[in-house]
Amino acid sequence: MQWERGLVTGASAGIGRAMAMQLAAAGVDLVLVARNGDRLEELAEELRAGGSGLEVEVLAADLADPAGLAAVEDRVASDEAPIDLLVxxxxxxxxxxxxxxxADQVSETIGVNVLALVRLTHAxxxxxxxxxxxxVVLVSSMASLQGLPMTAVYAATKAFITSLGEALHEEHKSTDVTVTTVLPGLTRTEFHERGRWDLGNWPSAGWQSADAVAAEALRAAANSRPExxxxxxxxxxxxxxxxxxxGIRRSILGWNARRNWR
Ligand SMILES: NC(=O)c1ccc[n+]([C@@H]2O[C@H](COP(=O)([O-])OP(=O)(O)OC[C@H]3O[C@@H](n4cnc5c(N)ncnc54)[C@H](OP(=O)(O)O)[C@@H]3O)[C@@H](O)[C@H]2O)c1
Structure with missing residues (x-):
């Protein structure tokens, strides 16, 4: 991998943790961001113990909180130990x-998924x-491809990300700055438990592991792919x-969502 130092948000769990581990294995120095500092410290210790002199910084911050977001923004923009990959x-x-x-859940979702992502990408x-x-890598979702009843705010934030990523990729085309948007589908992480999703009936063939998603995402970024x-x-x-x-997509998704929530 061509990067010297990557900053990964949401590195304490799931896809972000898997990406941090794969970047570390490829010798990329890291800045790990999430709220849970203990989990980040534990991961940093594990990565440093790899013995290759890898530099791993921990930056515990709540991206839904203006002060936390400002701290991460400052780190992204810093000229000291510069970041050449933002995930x-x-x-x-x-x-x-x-x-x-x-209402607080709605604000939190928009704050982290949209506002923090836009501000960090801008910096x-x-x-x-x-x-x-x-x-810059933007982790969006398959949920960005259409409105999703019962996860309406989440899907709308992801539609925002996919649209933003597409536009920014083109703005930077033919330069050595690139933007890649990643659209995972169902992935086994802590995500659904945290957001109280009920996906018990979903066939297991529809799921990917966080490692598989991370590998595809980093490969696409390394090849400067748009999406x-x-x-x-x-x-x-x-x-x-x-x-x-x-109209057909909307009817199918609406019928399915209403049936599951009755
Ligand atoms: N899992 C799926 O099926 C799936 C499918 C499509 C897209 N995605 C996307 O993939 C990305 C990663 O999700 P995941 O599945 O790996 O979920 P996850 O296991 O729940 O991990 C989410 C990460 O985000 C961090 N985070 C959450 N709120 C935060 C905040 N306010 N400030 C800072 N960090 C925060 C969490 O750390 P702390 O709790 O320590 O802060 C954690 O490290 C998300 O953008 C998600 O929308 C997931």
């Missing part, structure tokens, strides 16, 4: 009818453009989604 991975989403969600692209080199849908089954679903008339 915007931290994210969350609650399942359930929109009107029944707590990174500003400094990377000045340096003439760098990469990657991870997993063959998700790529097939994405093609279907792009071909099916919007």
């Amino acid at each position: 915007n991975n931290a994210g969350l989403g609650y399942e359930g009818p929109f009107h029944a969600q707590e 990174a692209l500003k400094t990377m453009t000045a340096r003439g080199k760098g990469q 990657v849908v991870t997993g063959l089954h998700n790529r097939l679903l994405a093609v279907f989604s792009s071909k099916a008339p919007r």
Whole structure:
């Protein structure tokens, strides 16, 4: 991998943790960001113990909190031990009818998935453009491809990310600064338990491991690709989604969501 130092948000668990481990294995120095400092310290110790002189910083911060976000923004823009890879991975989403969600949950979802991602991407692209080199990865979702009843806010935040990533990739085309958007489908992490999703009936073939998603995401970024849908089954679903008339997609998803929530 071509990077010297990567900053990964949401590195304490799931896909972010898997990406941090794969980057470390490839000799990329790291800055690990999430709220749970103990988990980050534990991971940092494990990575440093690899013995290759890897530098791993821990930056415990809540990206939904303005002070936490500002601290991470400062680190992204810093000229000391500069970041040449930003992985915007931290994210969350609650399942359930929109009107029944707590207003704070809605704000938290938009704060982390949208506002923090935009501010960190802005800080990174500003400094990377000045340096003439760098990469930003945006972790979106298959949920970005259509409105999703019962996870409406989450899907809308991800649609924002996919749209932003597509535009920013083109803005930086033909330069050594690139933006890659990653669209995972169902991935085995802590995500669904945190957001109280009920996916008990979902067939196991529809799931990927965090390691598999991380590997596909980093490969796509290393090749400066605009976008990657991870997993063959998700790529097939994405093609279907792009071909099916919007009204039909909406009716199928709406029917399924109402049936499950009755
Ligand atoms: N799992 C899936 O099926 C799936 C599918 C498509 C896309 N994705 C996307 O993949 C990304 C990673 O999710 P995951 O599945 O790996 O979930 P996860 O296991 O729940 O991990 C989420 C990570 O985000 C961090 N995080 C959450 N809120 C934060 C906050 N306010 N400030 C800082 N860090 C915060 C968490 O750390 P702390 O709790 O320590 O802060 C954790 O490290 C998300 O953007 C998600 O939308 C997941």
